[in-house]
Amino acid sequence: MSDWQPSPSYPDPAIVVEDASFARYRLIHAKVERLATGMRWSEGPVWFGDQRCLLWNDIPNNRMLRWDEETAAVSVYRKPSGFANGGTRDRQGRLLNCEHGARRVTRTEYDGRITVLADSFEGKPFNSPNDLVCKSDGSIWFTDPNYGILNFYEGLKATPQLPTNVYRIDPSGEVTVVAEGIQQPNGLCFSPDESQLYVVECLTVPRHILAFDVVDGGRKITNQRVLIDAGPGTPDGIRCDMDGNLWCGWGMGPGLDGVHVFNPEGRLIGRINLPERCANICFGGEHRTRLFMAASTSLYSLHVNTQGVPYF
Numbered sequence: 001m002s003d004w005q006p007s008p009s010y011p012d013p014a015i016v017v018e019d020a021s022f023a024r025y026r027l028i029h030a031k032v033e034r035l036a037t038g039m040r041w042s043e044g045p046v047w048f049g050d051q052r053c054l055l056w057n058d059i060p061n062n063r064m065l066r067w068d069e070e071t072a073a074v075s076v077y078r079k080p081s082g083f084a085n086g087g088t089r090d091r092q093g094r095l096l097n098c099e100h101g102a103r104r105v106t107r108t109e110y111d112g113r114i115t116v117l118a119d120s121f122e123g124k125p126f127n128s129p130n131d132l133v134c135k136s137d138g139s140i141w142f143t144d145p146n147y148g149i150l151n152f153y154e155g156l157k158a159t160p161q162l163p164t165n166v167y168r169i170d171p172s173g174e175v176t177v178v179a180e181g182i183q184q185p186n187g188l189c190f191s192p193d194e195s196q197l198y199v200v201e202c203l204t205v206p207r208h209i210l211a212f213d214v215v216d217g218g219r220k221i222t223n224q225r226v227l228i229d230a231g232p233g234t235p236d237g238i239r240c241d242m243d244g245n246l247w248c249g250w251g252m253g254p255g256l257d258g259v260h261v262f263n264p265e266g267r268l269i270g271r272i273n274l275p276e277r278c279a280n281i282c283f284g285g286e287h288r289t290r291l292f293m294a295a296s297t298s299l300y301s302l303h304v305n306t307q308g309v310p311y312f
Helices: 020-025
Strands: 015-017 033-037 042-048 053-058 063-068 074-078 084-089 095-099 104-108 114-118 132-134 140-143 166-169 175-179 185-190 196-201 208-215 220-229 238-240 246-250 258-262 268-273 280-284 290-295 298-303
Touching: 015 020, 020 268, 033 063, 042 095, 042 298, 053 084, 053 290, 084 132, 095 132, 114 166, 132 185, 140 185, 175 220, 185 246, 196 238, 238 280, 246 280, 246 290, 258 290
Parallel strands: 042 084, 042 280, 185 238
Antiparallel strands: 015 268, 033 298, 042 053, 042 290, 053 063, 063 074, 084 095, 095 104, 104 114, 132 140, 140 166, 166 175, 185 196, 196 208, 208 220, 238 246, 246 258, 258 268, 280 290, 290 298
16 A cells, blocks of 8 residues: 555545535545554554554554654554454553453553453453453453454464353453354444443354443343444444444445444444555544544544544
8 A cells, every 4th residue: 555645635535425414523624644554454543642642553463553643653562462453441541452362351551561351261261352442330341253363363373162252351350241142243332321332243244233232230231233234344443433423444345445434323424435444443632533543554544523432
């Protein structure tokens, strides 16, 4: 993608209004920017407003990268990264990661030490924790497909010993299954009021984004249903804005690669076209109005007229 260039004019044609309701979220004088390139597979962007930087993962290169908002400098933050994939922050601002290498969920403490939060269930190792989100009660919810143990490219090849479940880590440390029978669960996020959990299901044809009701004081989910039929597309990482719209990393070729935006009812309202498949996203910047997009070999951003749901 070395020959990619940003739009020479405004409005950027890469930002497509599919429904009139999306127009309010598009800033006419903002365009897609490429912040970095040269990765093998970009994933797990996490915004650190207190440090004005973004961390993200280059899984096959087994490294975590840092982009500095003030200087635009890109540096290696951690190597090896444990083939880290999805990332977020907990309610105290600490970095949380899913790691393919050791098949675990970790927390980076303020002093840089790494704490293992979970690496097994009922005595069996996880497959390859993929993506995670921290709820307001401090619980951590994560998906566990087997992508990271299928080969040696994004982890260490191994035989799965557990189904591909969605798990919850209680603040006490207890790990429970909150959803089972999902075929390769991937990205996940909560609605702004945390009454709904959204989970990407990757192995169905077509792929789905599922919705669940959050019940039992926020400890369990029920009423599984298909919210979005992805058609020929491949949804991956997902995040909500404060209006409840779902911003979804998307791919499978020209016209599909980038980010698709759906309203809370599951209707496509907008697209951000990129020259390569987008795996995962997050909102950041001073007001959580800058969308960061980890897309295959590059990192992109776009200023938008909405705020992402805050981490904490």
